[in-house]
Amino acid sequence: METVIEIKHLEKAFNDIPVLTDINLELKRGENIAILGKSGTGKSVLTKCIVRLVQADDGEVLVLGNDVLRMDDEQLNEIRKKVGYLFQGGALYDSMTVRENLEFQIRRTQLEKNKTELRQLVEESLENVGLLDAINKMPGELSGGMKKRIGLARTLILKPKVILYDEPTTGLDPVTSGEISELILAVQEKYNTSSIIITHDIKCAKMTANQVKIMKDGKFYAEGTFSELCESDDQEVKAYFS
Numbered sequence: 001m002e003t004v005i006e007i008k009h010l011e012k013a014f015n016d017i018p019v020l021t022d023i024n025l026e027l028k029r030g031e032n033i034a035i036l037g038k039s040g041t042g043k044s045v046l047t048k049c050i051v052r053l054v055q056a057d058d059g060e061v062l063v064l065g066n067d068v069l070r071m072d073d074e075q076l077n078e079i080r081k082k083v084g085y086l087f088q089g090g091a092l093y094d095s096m097t098v099r100e101n102l103e104f105q106i107r108r109t110q111l112e113k114n115k116t117e118l119r120q121l122v123e124e125s126l127e128n129v130g131l132l133d134a135i136n137k138m139p140g141e142l143s144g145g146m147k148k149r150i151g152l153a154r155t156l157i158l159k160p161k162v163i164l165y166d167e168p169t170t171g172l173d174p175v176t177s178g179e180i181s182e183l184i185l186a187v188q189e190k191y192n193t194s195s196i197i198i199t200h201d202i203k204c205a206k207m208t209a210n211q212v213k214i215m216k217d218g219k220f221y222a223e224g225t226f227s228e229l230c231e232s233d234d235q236e237v238k239a240y241f242s
C-alpha cells in the first residue's frame, strides 16, 4: 500500500517550550489513524504542521511524497488542495449561506469552474453528508452536528486524498457523534481517502481507525490497533479505554 503521509522525528517548540519532541507516523492509502491525548499535548499543532499552518522546527513531513517543510509556496498550495482539513469548531462563515460557504471553497482554489459545475459540486457534496435540504440556510440556523457535516461537505468538495479531522465529534451528543463517525467511514470507503482523526471519543476511534496512537510529552506514548491498546496493561493506556 502506498504511503500518503510520513512523519519522521518532527519537532516543534513555542518560545522554547517543546510541544512536539519526536513524532513519527506513517499513514497508508485508505487507512485511518486516530490520535488520542490530553488537552494541550500538541495534537492540533501536529495536524497544522502537516499542512504548514504551523512551521515545524525540525524533522520531516512527507505528504504524497512531497517535503512539506521545505517546499515553496506554489507547491504548498498544491498540497493544501489535496489535504482536507476539518477544523475544531467547523469554522463556517456566518454571513454566508451554506451554498455560498461551499462555493467560496471552490472559488478560492479552482477559478475555472462554470456555474453549472459549481452548482453540481456543491449539491453532490451536500448529498454526501445528507444535508442537501440545508443549502440555503445560514450557519446560525444549524445545530452543532449539522455545522460539522457542512464543514465536512466543504472539505469534501475539493476531493482531497487525505483528510485531517480535528475533534470531529467534540461537543456533540452521543447519537450525533455516532452519525459523524459513520460519515467519516462512508467518506473513506467512497473516495478511498486516508485520514488522521484527532479525538477524545473512544467510540469514534473504535469505529473509524485502523491504527490508534496516544500522544504524551510530544511523542506517541503507545500505538497499535484499537483492540491491542484496549488490552494493554499500562495504567495510562487503560485510562483511555475504561
Ligand SMILES: Nc1ncnc2c1ncn2[C@@H]1O[C@H](COP(=O)(O)OP(=O)(O)O)[C@@H](O)[C@H]1O
Residues within 6 Å of the ligand: 014, 019, 037, 038, 039, 040, 041, 042, 043, 044, 045, 046
Ligand atoms: N501559535 C501558538 N503559539 C504559541 N503556543 C501555541 C500555539 N499553538 C499552540 N500552542 C501551544 O501548544 C500546546 C499544544 O496545543 P494544541 O496542539 O492546541 O493542543 P491539543 O492537543 O489540545 O490540540 C499548548 O500548550 C498551546 O498553548
Ligand SMILES: [Mg+2]
Residues within 6 Å of the ligand: 043, 044, 045, 088, 166
Ligand atoms: Mg486541539
